[in-house]
Amino acid sequence: MASTHPVILEMRSITKEFPGVKALSDVSLTVRADEIHAICGENGAGKSTLMKVLSGVYPYGTYDGEIVYQGQVCEFKDIRASEASGIVIIHQELALIPELSITENIFLGNEPTRFGIINWNEARQRTLELLARVGLSDDPDTPVKEIGVGKQQLVEIAKALNKSVRLLILDEPTAALNESDSQHLLDLIRGLKGKGISSIMISHKLNEIEAVADSITIIRDGKTIETLNVAADGVDEDRIIKGMVGRTLESRFPDHEPKIGEVFFEVKDWTVGHPQVADRLVCKGSAFNVRRGEIVGFAGLMGAGRTELARSIFGRSYGRYISGQIIKDGKEVTLRNVPQAIDAGLGYVTEDRKSLGLNLLDDIKATTVSAALHKITHNFVVSEEEEYAVAEDYRKQLRTKTPSVDEGVAKLSGGNQQKVVLAKWMFTDPDLLILDEPTRGIDVGAKYEIYGIIQRLANQGKGVIVISSELPELLGLSDRIYTIFEGSVTGVLPKGEASQESLMKLMTAKKKTA
Amino acid sequence: MKSIRQIFGGDLRQFGMIFALIILTLFFQWRTEGRTLTSFNLQNLISGNAYVLILAIGMVLVIIAGHIDLSVGSVAAFVGIVVALTMRDWNLPWYVGVLVGLVLGALIGAWQGFWVAFVGIPAFIVTLAGMLLFRGANQYFGHSNTVPVSKDFQFLGAGYLPEVGPDTGFNNLTLLLGLLLVAAVVWGEIRARRTAAKFGMDTVPLWVSVVKVVLIGAVVLYATYLFATGRPGTSFPVPGIILGALVLIYGFISAKTVIGRHIYAVGGNRHAAELSGVQSKKVNFLVIMNMSILAGLAGMIFVARSTGSGPSDGVGWELDAIAAVFIGGAAVSGGVGTVVGSMIGGLVMAMLNNGLQLLSVGADLTQIIKGLVLLAAVAIDVYNKTQGRPSLIGLMTRNFGGRNKPPAPETTADVLPNTTTEVIKQDS
Structure with missing residues (x-):
């Protein structure tokens, strides 16, 4: 059924490399008009990277492969370029400014002007129309921080509609929403489908995907695994999970x-x-x-x-x-x-090494002892000799690769940084x-x-x-x-x-x- | 070049500033035809700048912790007037006056520290308020008049080490101080070599140590000679002694104690510090409070030197102290800086002031030059950071130090996993 619709987007053999890492390798994606296309994959599979390639966050030239959108090869150099052709991405972390009103947010960077002066009346009028389309009845002058996350998500969609969107990309749209807000949002996306707006949706909530998606592309380890047609293939959650985790345990x-x-x-x-x-x-x-x-x-x-x-x-x-x-x-x-x-x-090694786990200005030895300074402090003096000895000991035990423990932790690779963090907590015993x-x-x-x-x-x-x-x-x-x-x-x-x-x-x- | 670095302890930025200070001194010595390095001028330089340097000691800790304190001039002035008034009106001896000043400084610091650490108002705002508050308080209590202080008290700011012992043609105490300092430098170097050897760390070649000790010793002895042979009745100034003691104490605290480590940790990455068990609120409170105590002390020394407390004491001091700290290598974002570096930064500014004054350069041009020096020092640092190069002297030696550079550490690999982290984050 869905397969009879014309193709509006084709991403062909997209390969995106970061220094030393292949985030995407030869990924292809075909989206048809009037469909909701879900992209599934584990954390780190490359879903968001793919969407960033599509929306121009990673500009043309930084990846291999081609994007064909509405019959034309696209070379987006930034987000503005992709938005101009009707592709709008809504990120997981909403890009709204909490202090500004709904109107101001919707028209941010896109203000209707006359001789350089913003025409707020026109903006407000159009906001009312847009809000009606997404089913919101709030006052357009309400600051965004005063409406709930669910409504904020709808404002984002209104903002996208204002840019005459043809292809809407939603990255985990319901992650922060409760049941009824999620339902409302999904209904809206389904409604848009009928009005010529296709959506690409990334979500971990497989039940939602099963409910709304027309087709599903599964990505694993930066590769396309398969594309499923929900109606024709009789897809359910188990089927999706199988595709997502199908790799063999080495x-x-x-x-x-x-x-x-x-x-x-x-x-x-x-x-x-x-x-x-x-x-x-x-x-x-x-x-x-x-x-x-x-x-x-x-x-x-x-x-x-x-x-x-x-x-x-x-x-x-x-x-x-x-x-x-x-x-x-x-x-x-x-x-x-x-x-x-x-x-x-207790000891806790954070997931966010750089912003929560390490003082990147410190060297290895200072980091190693930093959670248990009292152990090497005698008469109020931190013993630098013991600090060095302790750090050396852990360097050898954990086989941290570094010229010396005087080296700054910022210079270490991720694995060696993690060893230093582990050493720090091991030293607290x-x-x-x-x-x-x-x-x-x-x-x-x-x-x-x-x-x-x-x-x-x-x-x-x-x-x-x-x-x-x-x-x-x-x-x-x-x-x-x-x-x-x-x-x-x-x-x-x-x-x-x-x-x-x-x-x-x-x-x-x-x-x-x- | 590597050896020169070793002589100066490997801290390039600091070495750069020491280098700049020496060049500056020699330049002025030449331009002023020998009027820079005289007993009289050096004594003036020290006692006339001790209060700013004392402020810089506190300020560097505040800046390392990631804050700023704009109130120090006003706090100094307020403590100054209160001490002058209480001593005059209640006939207090000088040491009780000092005690009053320190306690008042601590109370003011606790007030400001409370707002910064426990309420969470940025120190910039709290101390901007403090700047107005305590300036006003100074003028309110002092009725905008100058209140004189007693001769005993003036000793703190204008006194010299007394003459004791046999007549050697020198001031004996100054001589003793200089010799002790040289002995400390020698002992410190020997001890550093021993520990390095004991723990198998890289030891510098013996000749490097010898050169280092001889150079520093020569400078110290020459300064001792100048200070000890001034006009009769003069020697090493008392504010210099106080300053020296504070540098030793705070240098020690910042480098060798747990609280010192915690200050750097909070400034370097507050979240990481908290997750490592550092109580950042306590650290912030102490740092801000300490600043006001030192501001009180600086105010008292200034009052003692100028023989009375006035309504416009301390105007603009915060800027001098902040400039000294940044010239001395601290980072605006916190986590970086040293007490000794700030002292060098402060001395560079003091030497500029002093030299330009001796050359009869007007206050207008002096300010322009000082402004440019501050901007240049920090600009070079920022530039080098964005280039991943260490600092000033790295820049200066880049062109002729290439051949015998130490092998680059194996750090090429770090590009890779960092990006991986980002990729994964983006995908989450």
Whole structure:
């Protein structure tokens, strides 16, 4: 049915390389008029990169392959060029300015002027029409910060309509929306389809894709895997998951014989509020436990609340604590701030090494000791000799590649930076180490070494929590895996029972039973 | 070139500024026909700039932590007037006056630190308010009059080390101080070599150490000679002693203690510091509070030197202190800077002032030159950072140091994984 419509966009053999990394390799995508085309893939598969190529964020010349749009080969040099031809992208992080009104936002960069003076009356009039088209009845003068995320998303679409959009790209449009707002948005997209506007939609919510998409292109590791026609192929969620995770598990993990002891760390009824939004919860009654010597995986999609859970436990360094208990070694502990958490034997390695994990001005030795300065401080003096000795010791243990520990951490590669961060936390001698995306941005060889370090830590009787978006990594490394969805723990699977499919189901669906 | 770097401890920016200071001094010595390096002029230079340098000590910590303090001049003036008034009206001895000043400085600092650290108002705003507030308070309490201070108190700002012991033709205490300093330099170098050897770190060749010690020793001894042979009754100025003690204390705190590490950590990456267990609010509070204590001290020294506290004391001091810190190698974005560097930066500015004055250059031109020097020093630094080059002296030696450059560290690989991180982020 959908296949009878004319093709409006064809991306042929798109290859995009970043220095040393092939983000997209020979990806093709065909979008027809009057269809909603979903792009599915795991985190890091290359979906957003592909959309950035299409919308001119990566200008013509920085990628190989060609884009044919409405019968013409396009060479977009920036976003303006793609918008001029009717391709508009709406990013996951909305590009609205909170202090400005709806009208001002819709016409930002596109103001109707006469002799250089903005005609606000005309702008306001047109805003009213646009808002009607997306089903909003708010006053166009309302500042955007005063309307909810769901309505903000609609304002973004109104803004796109104002640019006479023909092809709308939506990157995770419903990620931040609740059920009814999502439904409204999806209805709107479906309605636009009938009015000659096609959409490309990136989403992790497979049920939504199943519901609205006409065709689905699956991308994995920067390659097109397949394009499915939803109606003709009888596609359901399981089918999509199979396509997304279909790769074979290679043995990329050091051999490891776990020595698991008793439960020593337990979290109960953990509920945390969003730091800025008053009534939004990022963790909802989560509960889990960790045994000595155990590597526990946390699986969940981006935005599911894994990091929020970890950081709120780590000395309430994220969000507003609402309720919950932490029981360590049989005793309830209250960790109000990071120093208390460190004292209680917790360590947390952040997913965002550069902005949260490292002081890029520091050298290796200063970073190594920075979370446990008291250990090398005697009579108020930080011993530089011991600092050097400690850093050297970890450099050798972890085989960090660096000319010397006096080197700045900014100069190290991602893998070596991560080793320095691990050294920093190992030096605090934690009982429980939480690793948030420990191998993000790290090449395969270094990953193997990091896995080895994690296993050694577990062998020493420490509990290790690994948060990862890469399911093969979790399956290869963890002794037990918890799944998290929308701030709640939705299940736990021991190593033998977990598979990518079973995890993906728990990660994308709400808890069905209590 | 590498050896020269080793002599000066490898900190290129700092070395660049030391180099500039030496060139500047020699230039003025030549242009003023020897009037720069005289006992009288050096004594003036030190006691006339000690208060700015003391402010720079506090300011560098504030700037390392990522803030700025615009209120220091007004705080200095306010503490000055309160100390002068209490001593006059309640007949307090000078040391009680000093105590009053320090406590008042601490209270003011706690007030400003509270707003910055715990309420989260940017220090720029809090201290801009403080600048108005305490300037007004100075004039309110002092009725815009000048309040004189006693001779005892003036010793703090205008005094010299006293004459003691046998008549050697020198001031004995100054001599002793100079010799101690040389001994400390020698001992420090020996100790550094020992630890380096013990831990298998790269040790510099022996001759480099010897040259370094001889050079620094010669400078110290020459300065000692000049200070110890001034007009009768003069020697090394008391404000210089106070300054020297503070440089030692704060240099030590910033480099060798936990709180010092934490200040750099908060300025370098506050989030990373907090996730490493640094209590950034406490650090910010202490840094801002400390600044006001030092501002109070600087105010008292100034009052002591000018024999009375006036309504326009301290106007523009914040700018001198900030300029000294930035010339001395601190970064506007925080996390970078040293106490010693700021002292050198301050001395460069002081030497410029002094030399131009001796050459009878007017205040107008002096300001223009100082402005350009500040801009140039920071511009070179910013330029070098964007070029990935270390600093001033790197630039100066680029053309003739190429052959015996140390092998480049293996850092080529870092382009790769960083981009990977970004790719993944973009895809999330």
